[in-house]
Amino acid sequence: MRRRDQLAGWLMVAPQLAGIVAFVIVPLGMVGWYSLHEWNVLAGTFDFVGADNYAALADDRELGSVLKATGLFSVGLVVLNLSLALFLAVLLNQKLRGTVVFRTLFFSPVVVTLVAWTIVWGFLLQDNGGVNAFLDVAGIDGPNWLRSGGSAMASVIVVQLFKNVGLNMVLFLAALQGVPAELYEAARIDGASAWARFRRVTVPLISPTILLTMILTIVGSLQVFAQIAVLTQGGPGTSTTVLVYYLYQQAFQFHHLGYGATLSVLLFGIVLVPTVIQWRMRRKWVFHES
Incomplete structure (x- = not known):
């Protein structure tokens, strides 16, 4: 009976294991293998x-600016995303009229197709687009958001x-x-201010969720591609060329597939x-993990 239960368990997880092997482990191994080769698809050489490809990383003059742009985008997005998301959550957690409507409004962009969302923002951020038209009403001469280094990165982040x-x-x-509402009530009785209740009660109890969202947001920010490809194509110059887009350029535009695989390993x-x-x-800051 024990063997039968073990077999049933392995059969249950077999599809998931097969998917992990086929779509995670094997591709990772192939990327590592390709990074040790110079693969020219046009010439048919492998x-x-x-x-040599790893040594080329140290000699790549553009890699420094690419890593800088990647770090700038990641840090800016993570800090703003987590701060704004927590602020909105605290605000919309109040028992006020209309909170359901605002929750729907703030969540609705999540279900919009990424490319469609980015294309629309591309039109809005043009020199004669909707953002500058709105600023012009207020008497402000807006820049060409996607054609200058600082504003281009800020635009992509936003x-x-x-x-x-x-x-x-x-x-x-x-x-x-x-x-639990009882914890807030106990803190009020003890004379804790709203900020003290948030810092001493709210943050510790939601710290597991903070960890989850932080990991997901950081990983997502390091893998951004479509927004760069649609809005700026890495420009102006290399100011918005993040690592994933640079990898795409090396592998599929310049046909340096071996070096592109090396960048994937990086x-x-x-x-x-x-x-x-x-x-x-x-364990040092997440509640229940110490």
């Missing part, structure tokens, strides 16, 4: 070059922020609704490091 902030808002809202390491650090540090 030559083993060892660690577009992605408005697209996904509703998802984190809903996660925070669910966590806030799970905080991206995997960059995503893995903060995830592992956050997971290891969770």
